[in-house]
Amino acid sequence: MGYIGKLLSIIPVILILLIGATISLSGSGLYVLGTDGNVPSEESTYVDDLVNWISNAANYGSHHPGIIYSDPSAVKDSIMDAASPPEDPAIVFFVGHGEFGAVALHRVYLIIDNNNNIVSDNSTYSATVARRVHFVFLHSCFLGAEIGGFFTIPSITGPIPYHYGMPQAWLHTTIISPNGYENPDHTGYVFIGWKGPAPFLSADILGANDTMYRFIGNFFDKLFGYYTLPASSVNQALDYASHAVFGEYTRFDETPLYSGFSLDGMDTSMIVYGDGSYDNW
Numbered sequence: 273m274g275y276i277g278k279l280l281s282i283i284p285v286i287l288i289l290l291i292g293a294t295i296s297l298s299g300s301g302l303y304v305l306g307t308d309g310n311v312p313s314e315e316s317t318y319v320d321d322l323v324n325w326i327s328n329a330a331n332y333g334s335h336h337p338g339i340i341y342s343d344p345s346a347v348k349d350s351i352m353d354a355a356s357p358p359e360d361p362a363i364v365f366f367v368g369h370g371e372f373g374a375v376a377l378h379r380v381y382l383i384i385d386n387n388n389n390i391v392s393d394n395s396t397y398s399a400t401v402a403r404r405v406h407f408v409f410l411h412s413c414f415l416g417a418e419i420g421g422f423f424t425i426p427s428i429t430g431p432i433p434y435h436y437g438m439p440q441a442w443l444h445t446t447i448i449s450p451n452g453y454e455n456p457d458h459t460g461y462v463f464i465g466w467k468g469p470a471p472f473l474s475a476d477i478l479g480a481n482d483t484m485y486r487f488i489g490n491f492f493d494k495l496f497g498y499y500t501l502p503a504s505s506v507n508q509a510l511d512y513a514s515h516a517v518f519g520e521y522t523r524f525d526e527t528p529l530y531s532g533f534s535l536d537g538m539d540t541s542m543i544v545y546g547d548g549s550y551d552n553w
Contacts, residue, residue, distance in 0.1 A: 300553040301359025302337040305346035307368030307386040318473040325489040333496025335503030355399035361406035370412030396441035408442040409464040416465020439463040448546035456549040468540030490516040507548035
């Protein structure tokens with residue numbers, strides 16, 4: 273099983289708050305968010321541990337954000353606060369449930385918070401107008417399925433615009449590379465997500481134990497330059513995590529995470545949109 277959602281048809285609009293800050297003089301920020309209340313107990317422990325792992329990697333890394341927020345039981349206010357941070361640039365990581373739904377016969381995408389409330393792509397888009405969030409990694413089902421776009425909803429007062437797709441929602445643009453790993457667009461904005469279902473952190477898949485727990489933790493170790501590691505770009509961190517978890521691979525695009533595999537009867541893969549060369553915070 274993984275972070276698999278169900279089809280929904282109603283989307284509310286949402287707003288903001290957050291907890292647990294470590295402060296330095298830099299103006300950059302990191303938001304490490306998870307949901308540990310609506311998953312099996314084993315997975316809940318992995319979520320908590322991963323939030324701590326990433327926070328420590330950032331706090332003690334040689335190239336770290338100035339302000340670090342962590343919340344393993346994130347509610348919609350926490351998530352929306354991360355979408356409109358005061359820090360610039362900001363990095364956001366979220367591990368938890370993702371779903372897709374329908375609005376006016378169009379497919380839309382949703383984050384599910386720790387209380388089973390939803391954060392829609394459209395409400396997130398409304399919060400990211402300042403474009404301070406430069407790197408987003410959503411370890412959730414379906415939320416990387418497409419960059420997105422917009423449509424209008426008819427109403428008696430006139431058409432209402434709706435912006436769909438989590439990459440667009442978080443980065444506030446659709447003008448990004450569809451393959452930011454092989455063809456980074458050097459815009460300084462990058463999104464990582466899943467095209468299909470996302471595995472539980474605790475799942476042993478693809479011949480590796482605790483596959484995604486170890487992959488994501490090692491990714492952030494390398495990204496921030498934890499302990500003796502030199503800091504790196506997003507793509508270099510993906511390569512490092514690939515080798516750390518799978519051994520025989522030295523590049524992310526050599527792994528089944530990139531090429532795709534079957535999970536719960538559905539095809540899935542990790543996708544990088546935008547600028548995989550990003551390393552500026």
